[in-house]
Amino acid sequence: MVSTMSVLPRLETDGERCRDTGGVVTIDEAVFAEAMLASYRRAIASVAAASGDIRAAALRLAAIWRAGGRLIYAGAGSSGLAAAEDAAELPGTFGLDESRIAIVLPGGTTEPFRIDGVAEDDAAAGEHAITGLGDLSHDAVIVVSASGSTPFTVAAAAAARRRGAFVIGIAHRQGSPLLVGADASILLDSGEEALRGSTRLAAGVAQKAALGMLSSLMGFELGHIHRGLMVNLKADNAKLRERARGIVATIAGVSDAEAEAALREASGEVKPAILIACGVVSMSEAVAWLAAAEGRIDDALSRACARANGIKGEGPNKGA
Numbered sequence: 001m002v003s004t005m006s007v008l009p010r011l012e013t014d015g016e017r018c019r020d021t022g023g024v025v026t027i028d029e030a031v032f033a034e035a036m037l038a039s040y041r042r043a044i045a046s047v048a049a050a051s052g053d054i055r056a057a058a059l060r061l062a063a064i065w066r067a068g069g070r071l072i073y074a075g076a077g078s079s080g081l082a083a084a085e086d087a088a089e090l091p092g093t094f095g096l097d098e099s100r101i102a103i104v105l106p107g108g109t110t111e112p113f114r115i116d117g118v119a120e121d122d123a124a125a126g127e128h129a130i131t132g133l134g135d136l137s138h139d140a141v142i143v144v145s146a147s148g149s150t151p152f153t154v155a156a157a158a159a160a161r162r163r164g165a166f167v168i169g170i171a172h173r174q175g176s177p178l179l180v181g182a183d184a185s186i187l188l189d190s191g192e193e194a195l196r197g198s199t200r201l202a203a204g205v206a207q208k209a210a211l212g213m214l215s216s217l218m219g220f221e222l223g224h225i226h227r228g229l230m231v232n233l234k235a236d237n238a239k240l241r242e243r244a245r246g247i248v249a250t251i252a253g254v255s256d257a258e259a260e261a262a263l264r265e266a267s268g269e270v271k272p273a274i275l276i277a278c279g280v281v282s283m284s285e286a287v288a289w290l291a292a293a294e295g296r297i298d299d300a301l302s303r304a305c306a307r308a309n310g311i312k313g314e315g316p317n318k319g320a
Contacts, residue, residue: 035194036201043190043206046172047213050186054210057168057184058217064140064166065096065222066294072133072165074104074156075144076120078200079207083144086211092240094219095232104129106152119152126155130163137164142214144207145169146199148176157181170210172203186210223296227251231270231297235263244270251297252277271297280304 047054065071071090073083084103091098106119106126119125130136141160145153148171157178161167169182172190179185188206195201219225224232229251235244241263247270248259254277262277263270272286274297281289281304293299 032194039191039194039202040205043188043202044209046188046190046206047209050188050210051213053184053186054213055217057186058214059221060166060184061140061168061214061218062221064138065100065218067138069138069140070100070102070133070136071096072102072104072136072139072141072160073144074126074130074141074153074160076106076126076150076152077146078204079144079146079150079153080105082204082207082211083142085208086215090215090219092234092236093230094215094222094224095234102133104133104156121151123151123155126152127159130156130159135163136160139165140168141165142168142170142211143178143182144171144211145176145178146172146203146207148173148178150178154178154181168214170207172199172206186214223294223299226297231274232295233270235268235270241268244268244273248273248277254278271295271300275300275304278304 061071071087073087074080075083084105087101087103090096090101104126106122108129130141133139141157143153143157143160148154148169154177157167157169158181161181161183166184167182168184168186169178170186170188171178172188173179174187174189179187188203188210190202190206193199193202216225219232222232224230227250229247230243231247231251233240233244233247235241244263245256245259248254248262249256251274252259252262254262259273259277262273265276265283266273266286267283271290272283275281275286275289276283278301280301285304286300289300289304290297293303
């Protein structure tokens with residue numbers, strides 16, 4: 001442990017700030033660590049307080065995606081990186097078409113881990129980046145800023161709204177320009193940082209949690225989550241192929257070998273493989289049942305099983 005000239009018993013609860021009382025004041029790293037943990041707890045509490053707004057926004061995102069719209073993430077600095085991370089996970093986790101997902105960062109995405117502080121102040125660049133995406137009238141734009149007033153980010157949000165996008169603003173200051181100008185505002189009142197001004201910490205935790213809830217609830221509404229499992233994942237490596245096999249085996253109640261065979265017949269697609277493993281349908285029928293159920297595996301299973309057991313009901317192509 002590093003020796004200190006003066007150890008404070010605690011940091012102030014209104015923001016863990018340390019006042020200099022005339023001499024050099026330092027704190028024990030264990031005290032600072034506890035202050036950080038306290039700020040993280042406040043961050044998660046702020047997400048809980050905003051859960052109603054997050055759920056409402058997620059439903060709108062699902063409707064926009066289902067109608068063929070794009071999902072665009074925008075931000076600058078550490079907030080931009082949090083947004084980019086969430087966007088990058090969606091194709092693998094939920095099987096979403098990556099051509100319909102865009103990320104807007106200062107300077108583009110060629111060097112995503114190089115944070116250019118000067119570029120964050122370039123409002124014209126934020127507007128230009130959004131304008132380059134063309135017509136946004138069918139799209140959703142998620143914009144993240146800790147302060148809610150970053151010029152690049154606020155300009156991007158305003159430009160997106162002018163071009164007809166549904167804009168979701170995520171920020172940590174009530175009444176900030178980003179929240180005021182958004183169609184759906186998510187306020188994360190996470191309080192001051194233990195490390196003053198470093199918004200990658202508590203604010204970053206809140207942003208990560210809120211973005212994860214937003215996109216995961218969208219995935220849930222789209223039918224890509226069943227029994228807490230990722231039933232629409234893109235199995236493009238060995239780890240995910242093993243996970244897909246386990247998901248099929250768990251939901252269909254079959255062996256790993258049977259799950260593997262079903263996945264082969266379904267060309268690696270998890271939802272059709274579940275139906276095939278249940279022994280109810282062929283691949284072509286599985287696709288039809290899923291289309292009739294709007295992609296929801298629980299609904300497709302119940303419909304297909306009822307049909308197989310001779311229970312009167314609509315077939316998969318009813319109304320097609």
